[in-house]
Amino acid sequence: MQEEIVKNIILGEDEDYIINMGPQHPSTHGVLRFEVSLQGERIKKVVPHCGYIHRGIEKMCERDTYAQIIHLPDRMDYLSAHINNEAVCLCVEKALEVDVPERVTYIRTILDELNRIASHQLWWCAMGMDMGALTTFFYGLRDREKILDIFEESFGSRLIHSFNTPGGFMHDIHPGFQKRIKEFITYFRQKLPEYDRLLTNNVIFRERSIDIGTLSKDDAIQYGVTGPSGRGSGFSCDVRKIEPYGVYSRVEFNEILMTEGDVMARYKVRIAEMYESMRILEQLVDNIPAGDYSAKMKAVLRLPAGEFFQRVETARGELAVFIVSDGNKSPYRIKFRSPNFSNLFIISKLAEGFKIADLVAISGSLDLVIPDIDR
Amino acid sequence: MRMENNSLRQRMETLVPDATFPINSQYLELVVPDGLFHEFCLNLKTSPDLLFDYLISLTAIDWKDHYMMVYHLTSTTFRHTVVLKVRIDNRENPQVETVSDIWKTAEFHEREVFDLFGIRFLHHPDLRRLFLDDDYGFPLRKDFADESRMIVK
Numbered sequence: 001m002q003e004e005i006v007k008n009i010i011l012g013e014d015e016d017y018i019i020n021m022g023p024q025h026p027s028t029h030g031v032l033r034f035e036v037s038l039q040g041e042r043i044k045k046v047v048p049h050c051g052y053i054h055r056g057i058e059k060m061c062e063r064d065t066y067a068q069i070i071h072l073p074d075r076m077d078y079l080s081a082h083i084n085n086e087a088v089c090l091c092v093e094k095a096l097e098v099d100v101p102e103r104v105t106y107i108r109t110i111l112d113e114l115n116r117i118a119s120h121q122l123w124w125c126a127m128g129m130d131m132g133a134l135t136t137f138f139y140g141l142r143d144r145e146k147i148l149d150i151f152e153e154s155f156g157s158r159l160i161h162s163f164n165t166p167g168g169f170m171h172d173i174h175p176g177f178q179k180r181i182k183e184f185i186t187y188f189r190q191k192l193p194e195y196d197r198l199l200t201n202n203v204i205f206r207e208r209s210i211d212i213g214t215l216s217k218d219d220a221i222q223y224g225v226t227g228p229s230g231r232g233s234g235f236s237c238d239v240r241k242i243e244p245y246g247v248y249s250r251v252e253f254n255e256i257l258m259t260e261g262d263v264m265a266r267y268k269v270r271i272a273e274m275y276e277s278m279r280i281l282e283q284l285v286d287n288i289p290a291g292d293y294s295a296k297m298k299a300v301l302r303l304p305a306g307e308f309f310q311r312v313e314t315a316r317g318e319l320a321v322f323i324v325s326d327g328n329k330s331p332y333r334i335k336f337r338s339p340n341f342s343n344l345f346i347i348s349k350l351a352e353g354f355k356i357a358d359l360v361a362i363s364g365s366l367d368l369v370i371p372d373i374d375r
Numbered sequence: 376m377r378m379e380n381n382s383l384r385q386r387m388e389t390l391v392p393d394a395t396f397p398i399n400s401q402y403l404e405l406v407v408p409d410g411l412f413h414e415f416c417l418n419l420k421t422s423p424d425l426l427f428d429y430l431i432s433l434t435a436i437d438w439k440d441h442y443m444m445v446y447h448l449t450s451t452t453f454r455h456t457v458v459l460k461v462r463i464d465n466r467e468n469p470q471v472e473t474v475s476d477i478w479k480t481a482e483f484h485e486r487e488v489f490d491l492f493g494i495r496f497l498h499h500p501d502l503r504r505l506f507l508d509d510d511y512g513f514p515l516r517k518d519f520a521d522e523s524r525m526i527v528k
Contacts, residue, residue, distance in 0.1 A: 051506035058491075059514050221429050221451055224480035235451070237429075242454060309401060309447065309458075311431070320432050320447070333515075337432035337447075345483045374506060 016044055019356070023052050027130045027360045030370025034347075034359070041355045046348045054374040061334040066092050066166055066301040069334070073321075074160040076338055077372040079119040080314035082111045085164040090245055091310035091321045092166040095303045103291040104168040109246035110181070110284050111163075113277040117188070118147040119315035120270045120277075127267070127364040128199050131208055136199055143191055150180045166301060168294025181285050185278050192274060200271065209263035213350040213362035216261060223349075224342035227317025228269040229366050233261035239313040251283045263365040270367070302329050316340055316367055340372040376424070377453045386425070387457075391415050397460075402447075404458040412461050413472040419448065419457070420477050426450045427457065430474070433484035435492045437517045442469050442494060463494065470495040491515040 022033040031052035037045040057076060061069050073088055074081035086108050093100055125140020148158040154174040155161035163169055199205050215225065220235040230237045238255040240248040256272040258265040303325035311320045317339030324333040343366050350366075351359045378386065380403040387394060387405055394405045407415055419427040427448040436443045446459040463469045473496040475482035483505070485496045490505045493513035504511075512519055 054506040056514060219479075222479040224430060224478075237451070307399065307404075307445075307458075318431070322432060322434065322445070322447070324436055333434075333436045335432065335434040337434075341483070341487075342480050345480070 021359070023049075027363065028370065029126060029368065032344075032368070032370045032373065034363075036351075036356065036359065038356060043351045043354055043356060043359060046351045046359065048344055048347060050344070050370075050373050052374065053371050055371075057375045058334055058336065061331055063330060065329050066303065066331070069331070070164055070166070071162045073336060074162060075371060076336060076375055077314055077316060077319070077340065077369045078160055079122060079369055080115055080316065080319075081160040082108075082115045082163070083312055083314045084319060085162060086112065086246075087310055087312040087314075087319050087321045089164045089166050090312065091308050091323050092301065092303065094310060095306070095308040095323065095325065096166070096301065098167055098295050098297070100168060100295050101291045101293070102289045103293060104295075105246055106284055106288045107169070107173060107293075108164070109248065109251075110281060110288070112246065113280045113284075114147050114150065114181070116315045117274050117277045118144050120274050121147075123270060123315075123367045124195060124199075127367075128205075130360050130364045131205060133199060133202070133205065136195075139191075139194065139198065143188060146184050146187060150177065150184065153177070153180065165294065165297070167297040168292070172293040178285050178288065181281060185281055185285075188274075188278065192271075192278075195271060200267070206264070208358070208361050209267060209365070212263045212354060212358050213365065214260070214262045215346060215350055217259075219346065219349065220261075223346045225317070225346050226342065227314070227339050227367075228256075228273060229266050229343055229346075230317065231256055232258050232266035232269045232365075234259040237318060239311045239318050243311055245310075245312060247284065248280075251280050253280050263361050266365040266367075300329050302327060303331070314339055316369065316372070317343060336375060338372045338375060340368050340370075341375075344368060344373050378424075378455045383455060383457060390418055399458060402456045402458050404460065406460045406462060409461060409463070409471070413474070413477075416446075416459075416474050416477050419459075426452045428452070428478075430478035430480055430484075431456075433474075433481055433488065435488050435494055435515075437492065437515065439517055441466070442492065444471055444488075444494070446474070468495070469493065470497055472497050473499040475499055 016037040019036045020033055021036055022028045023031040033049040035047040036043055057072050070085055070088055073084040077084055121140045121144040125137045128136025151161055152158045154177055155163045215233045217234045220230045220233040226237040234257055241255050253276045256269045258269055305325055305327040308323045311318055319339055320337035322335040323331050326332040350362050383403050391407055391411055393408050397404050419425055427450050429449050429451050431447040431449055434445050442463040444461040449456040461471055463471055485499055486505045488494055489502055490507055492515050496502055
């Protein structure tokens with residue numbers, strides 16, 4: 001009897017071994033806790049616990065005016081700050097039926113793509129670092145710095161610039177904006193192939209990413225996994241193609257789709273998206289029309305009573321802004337359908353049966369930003 | 376085939392004759408009676424000419440005398456979109472049938488709504504609070520007041 005109990009404890013067969021990964025774990029990139037049930041080294045179950053950085057952004061928005069609200073969504077997904085700002089602006093502009101100057105639309109699309117590249121660069125370097133390749137971190141941050149410099153020159157801040165207002169921008173772009181972008185594209189076209197040489201074809205990285213955490217297309221749709229993570233499984237979910245906003249209907253680019261659905265597929269989608277983003281930038285950068293940087297807007301905005309819905313594609317997937325207005329100067333209810341919230345919960349399904357070290361690779365490949373989950 | 380709002384509306388009327396259609400400039404919007412709701416959702420997903428397989432967003436609105444559940448659905452095959460609504464009149468004990476067995480992502484969106492609005496989802500597999508403590512109250516309700524942590528105007 002005694003011997004049997006001892007044997008069971010050693011084999012760990014009678015109960016699960018539970019490990020808390022987070023809330024302060026380097027590979028979760030923020031305060032998120034995974035409650036991982038293990039059998040030996042194999043994962044039986046992952047339960048995500050969120051709420052460590054819940055700030056009640058939706059409740060705060062009910063208090064603020066529309067011009068003030070712009071400053072809150074960029075605190076959700078801080079790596080797609082501009083795109084989040086734009087989503088709210090587009091929704092407010094749609095409700096007010098404002099004609100935004102062409103110049104604004106062009107610059108917004110350019111900033112979207114710069115933001116997407118910067119976000120994917122940071123994802124790439126963090127993903128490599130999570131899996132033990134420290135050099136990627138220096139390469140990624142080195143190149144991301146060039147984009148942040150462009151942002152800093154025009155808007156004064158680097159990460160969350162709150163440069164958008166309903167109707168346009170706070171002020172015009174810096175005269176050197178286009179030249180800087182062209183310099184960046186020339187520079188990054190040389191550097192991006194290095195990413196492949198360093199990490200994509202690395203034997204250790206391939207072993208740890210191919211056929212790990214496979215997500216089927218049906219599951220991607222069922223769980224609402226969008227963005228590069230969904231497209232890695234063949235779920236065509238690019239809002240830039242489905243419901244084009246900005247000038248996306250006028251530029252040529254491909255929606256990157258892969259069918260494998262593993263960590264490697266999601267990785268390759270993001271690398272390919274950086275090439276596509278540069279292609280969009282090349283088409284737009286010389287064609288920014290002259291004109292005003294903002295439409296004429298009233299000092300206090302009051303949206304007509306009704307419900308307005310705007311979908312945009314952030315670097316991580318589909319962000320939807322849903323504004324319910326009762327005709328007052330602040331929204332009656334605002335809902336942010338954030339991409340990371342939906343992307344997170346697939347992780348229990350993906351990690352099941354894999355080893356604990358694979359969980360790091362899987363959560364890295366989903367590219368989670370935690371403040372966007374909790375909001 | 377992608378259906379425009381008019382033909383989509385006719386199709387919906389055959390499914391739920393009691394539905395009302397509020398004006399929405401963007402998508403087709405319909406309010407479905409509580410009792411038929413779950414069966415109707417199942418029809419939306421499985422009917423071969425509709426195939427609403429992707430639930431974009433699920434949320435609630437507190438209109439002070441009632442709650443309104445709002446579901447944004449789209450079809451990844453046909454790309455038509457519909458806004459589905461269910462009215463909940465019971466303010467004391469608000470509850471509605473879950474759709475998490477139809478669209479898996481609803482499980483977590485419903486947990487969020489339960490956490491912030493206190494709306495119970497019947498037959499939900501795992502209805503726990505998502506962000507806040509059990510004794511916090513329901514902050515997105517309009518009558519929520521927490522004077523120690525909120526600026527009350």
